[in-house]
Amino acid sequence: MLKQFDDIRPRAVVRCRSAEDVAEAVGFARSHGIRCVVRSGGHSFAGYSTGAGMVIDVSGLHRIEVAGDVVRAGAGAQLVDLYDATLRHSLAVPTGWCPTVALGGLALGGGIGLETRKHGFTVDHLLSATLVLADGRTVTCDEHRHPDLYWAVRGGGGGNFGIAVEFAFRPVPVGDLLDYRLTWPWEDATAVVDAWQRWAPDAPDDLASVINIGVEDAGGGSAPDLTVAGVWHGEPAAGERLLRELTDRVGREPASWSATVRDYRATIMDWFDCDGFTPAEAHLVGHNPAARIERYAFSVSRGGFFDSVVPAAGLKELLAAVTDRPFAGQRRDLNFIALGGAGNRVAPDATAFVHRGSRFYAGYSADMDPVVPEHGPQAARAWIDGAFGTLSRWWSGRSYQNFMDSRLADWRRAYYGENLARLQRVKQRYDAERFFDFPQAI
Ligand SMILES: Cc1cc2nc3c(=O)[nH]c(=O)nc-3n(C[C@H](O)[C@H](O)[C@H](O)COP(=O)(O)OP(=O)(O)OC[C@H]3O[C@@H](n4cnc5c(N)ncnc54)[C@H](O)[C@@H]3O)c2cc1C
The missing domain is CATH 3.40.462.20 (Vanillyl-alcohol Oxidase; Chain A, domain 3)
Incomplete structure (x- = not known):
């Protein structure tokens, strides 16, 4: 999103289409001793989704499925597409007011937007997350499976515990x-x-x-x-x-x-600064042929x-x-x-x-x-x-x-307050060798 980080030249950018691709990229980076960072929507204010090593880009994991009262979305799904898909069912997942931010970063770090005061932060609606860990395993965490990881991914922030590939959310009903x-x-x-x-x-x-x-x-x-x-x-x-x-x-x-x-759709498009745009247009130039938003x-x-x-x-x-x-x-x-x-x-x-x-x-x-x-x-x-x-x-x-x-x-x-020590224990448990690292990693 921010051109000021364009001077950083990664050795490789791996564009993933599946959790298997992500696991393979992690395995390759590990076996060759290459540092890697993850990128979903590329909106890190500090530029932490790019680096001199390998960028594992999961923007291609953007499938969204609304099934009853559960919304499943890939980590690369962007907010405009999430609202577009859920509003067809008069539902929304509380997220934020930038169309091109992706869930990969936002959902792991909080998520503040138009629904926060009424329904809570994005993390409060996260039912489960599927991550590729540093050792290449793909695990799903929720209330019953890996509950410590489930606790940590709801606010621990991106880039810390593994590469999120998919989330499940509990949406909320919305009207005018x-x-x-x-x-x-x-x-x-x-x-x-x-x-x-x-x-x-x-x-x-x-x-x-x-x-x-x-x-x-x-x-x-x-x-x-x-x-x-x-x-x-x-x-x-x-x-x-x-x-x-x-x-x-x-x-x-x-x-x-x-x-x-x-109506909700018109309102959110206005808050996205995309009044009159189609969802396809409400993306960064280069994301698709119709995209109209400049970086x-x-x-x-x-x-x-x-x-x-x-x-x-x-x-x-x-x-x-x-x-x-x-x-x-x-x-x-x-x-x-x-x-x-x-x-x-x-x-x-x-x-x-x-x-x-x-x-x-x-x-x-x-x-x-x-x-x-x-x-x-x-x-x-x-x-x-x-x-x-x-x-x-x-x-x-x-x-x-x-x-x-x-x-x-x-x-x-500042980011973690009294939750820091517990987050450090989860980091130790799931990524003791600090495979996932960046200047402000837990
Ligand atoms: C213009 C703009 C508007 C914004 N508006 C809002 C808003 O309305 N509400 C709000 O709450 N926040 C907002 N943000 C902040 C946004 O939530 C964060 O910057 C978020 O981290 C972006 O996620 P991303 O996937 O787009 O970015 P990225 O740069 O791809 O990722 C951000 C961080 O998360 C890590 N990460 C990315 N994908 C994954 C993954 N799949 N698994 C694990 N780690 C991952 C990256 O390595 C990086 O450290 C905004 C930011 C910008 C630049």
Whole structure:
């Protein structure tokens, strides 16, 4: 997905079509002493699905089958295809809002999206996973078979225990949604974020809500745009009342307000930024002849979970960081994702996904596309490190293992918290020789 990792030249890329292909690739790499990494959708923010050795690419394992109340999907299945297949049955597997992210990475590390507050994280719907292990065995783990591995793959993150080839999920029934979008001028930002952080995480589970603060060109001179957006899974009038509660708490009328009842498919395609695309078009260019989504030239992001309300002084600092160190040609965003709800009612040690007490996630990102200006990457990293320094005065110290951050100091604690020791024992049991390894491997 990110072109900034294109300079890394693997010795070989093995494109697999079956679990047997994967086992053969693992056996070959082992017997020749070649390091290997796995790739499904290629969306690792840190570039951990590529490397100088062998890339075992399982994007070809993308079969999806909906049978009654079980959805089986290959690790290479991308979110747009998963929604396309399940929505034909008025079902969805709670995942995320990027069409081309694949299950191989997302489902092992958590999975945050429009359904998280109502139904939980992707890992909470994982019934079983089939993996090719470092010794070449193919095993299926679930509640009864390899229960320690089953626990670990629900949040332990990609690239750690084996190569996932197939997952089984318990889907949820879905219907129409109230899709809403409210904007405020930048001068109201502190009031909006303050009201939102006290409102969204404690709202009924039917609410999904994010804030996007974005500035198209961070060269200075233009104020960031501020949008509160999301969906309401319940009865529309109740959703509208809840939005009114937010605007009352902000104490300032939004500059614009839209709240429309839409069917799930149209809504998710819009959230994918693929409004009007067919599922075939909602793929990265090169994935198929119809694909229309371009890869990012350069992107960097850093963020973390917040377990408590940030005081107004802290919010002002977080917001001021967006326009700090102006640099022309850089798009910047600060995103907040509301948590709470069903995802937080699972115990932190019930699965390896430990982040069950957070009110929201917040993260900065800088993108340059299609042109990366001279010194752009250095400037983006300097800016984001400064912004992250501000953020880390207020966060919980926890970070999302699906948003891997190669510059994070204490990443083990940040991704896994009190589940780390148990994850290390599972790693020892299934991959004692660390055949599966990368800079932030367990
Ligand atoms: C543009 C963008 C949007 C995103 N949106 C969301 C979102 O809405 N919600 C959300 O929760 N996350 C989101 N993410 C984060 C995403 O969940 C992670 O980056 C995830 O790891 C990507 O999985 P992948 O298979 O596409 O990526 P890859 O780069 O292929 O893999 C990511 C990691 O998992 C490992 N891995 C891949 N496949 C397998 C496998 N089959 N078995 C074992 N390990 C494997 C890789 O080695 C690598 O370490 C987004 C990321 C990007 C870049």
